[in-house]
Amino acid sequence: MGGGTSFPREPIDRNKVVIVTGGNTGIGYETAKWIAMLGAKVIIACRSDTRALEAIKRMKEEYATEKQKGTKGIIQDGDIDVTFMQVDLASLQSTKNFIENFKSSGQKLHTLVCNAGLGFLPLEFTEDGNELLFQTNYLSQFLICVHLIPLMENSGSDDCRIIMVSSSVHDFAPQFDISKVQGKDLKKSSYDEMEYYSYSKLYQVMQMYFMNKRLKDTNVSVLSIHPGIVKTEFQRNFHQSGACIVPIIKCFICCGCARNAFKGAETEIYAAIAPQLKGIRDVYYVDCKPKTTASQSRNSENQEALLKLSLELLKDYIPDSLAQRWLPIT
Template identity: 40%
Template sequence: MGANLSYTRVDLSGRVAIVTGANSGTGYETTKALARMGAKVIMACRSQSRAEQAMDRMKSELPDSQLDLQIMILNLASLRSTVEFAEEFRSEHDKLNILCCNAGYIGDNFEVTEDRLEAVFQSNYLSHLLLVTQLVPLMKTSGPDARIVSVSSSGHQVFGKMMLPETNVRAAYSQTVTYGASKLYQILMTGWLHQRLRGTNISATSLHPGAVHTNFNAGGWIGLGIQLGYYLGISRSPEQGAASSIYACVNPELAGQENLYITDCHPATASSTARDVNNQDMLLDYSLYLLKDYITEEGAEALDIHLSALPTPPPEWLAAPTAE
């Protein structure tokens, strides 16, 4: 691997963090590290039982630490669940300092969610965008140095390309291309957030965790490649893979820096496609149109979104995807 994966341990007492997909893999290790530094960490997970098992494991691994953890249910394959999670969080907490958009999904086959959207597009990108719109107003009132961190992938450089509308994938589904596109969209979202949050207390960062051997990538060509890398000693452990996430969430030297892309705990450069402002505008116009019925007035104001002025996508872009 050869990378120097290190981050500064800081005192996070009094700070509140959300980590999506906190019960396994890099999300588990990120959650454990933030809690160990003193943050209250909300474990945003689909499964109550798996989250409880993960929480018990963390506490057994760190018996001398007083970990402040809370489980809240979040299913990113459902826009309704995403909104309900945000509403519940706002009703219980008066601040949010760190939002780590970590959860990811790799589909072996083409799938459609209850919202009639392609599952990887929605789970990895669109619902995280909705979560951001729901929580940014609270983050703006949470004091200095609030951070939105999106766990992307270098797969955006190899496989990522603009696939709008997302329904295009139904004709010839490719796991690698669809996953790569969703990771590309996360970086484009970070660039858009940078434009909308410039000069505020909130910074937006995206990152590549490395090729990490977890249950997340157990199937398909991506999983096979990472498993092979694991046996060859190339792939990273979840703890190693979480290092860049933790670095992005806490390192003091990043305070006030915006629109960063991080690899191996250092600033890096995303692909030209991921840095293209035209791609950014095209993606966000389409995405916000899909989410317009779920975005609050407060969220729209905080991000300068003019919902009534969003361009209507072509009719074929709005057709419900169907597997072929």
């Protein structure tokens, strides 16, 4: 697995509960599968039930193969525990329904991997009036965090984590501008796909910082990661994209330089399970090693402005009792 650059192959407590958003394919699929093979109960939160159920079937088949091979660290008795819950992150109502369904299942929660994401599409707005990437990659997953953090705090574990699956492109985001966040005035003709993808990934890193500021005395810590350039279904929209980074990534893939989904998942799994990261906050990992984040992501004023706007946009979905702790610090 390469000296210190992967996740530990050590058994995980069978009672540990992990949610992976977008766990039906790509990096999220490998993350969900490996965490389940090491012993945790995993819930993949996905928009398509067909794709999710097919993914679980494939995970079980792949687990059986790994078991036959005698792969180190994976559970040896019974089967992996992976289930599916529906969520469409492009809809706040669907996200709220997912939250309610999870809460009413009575399960504990220890780890939340905010992995689902998309990019390089023509301009689209959600039914809630937000630019699609802002809502899917950031806002809806922030809503899930706000509602599920209390479950993590009451889980009885001293090591609960939220992993923001960001990207190194967060560093390419133009200057943070609160008036651009929701994308209200965007026109199809002037929409820059790279700009809005990198902004959405910047907001995830900013979320790590503003959440940790408020969670510092709790058992919940937030980390962020970049998985590398990974050949997955993420490239499914590239044929319709004019973004300048697209030919570079295509070239990487053609040359065989992109990672496969498993290699791409290593840092995500490491951040989610490595015991030595217990209580560590505000760290962004690349290749399982800490890396500096974009300076504008560390700007507290920007973070607080993003948080304030997010709470306004989610005011119908967050009761006052939950919103209190997230109120901007002035």
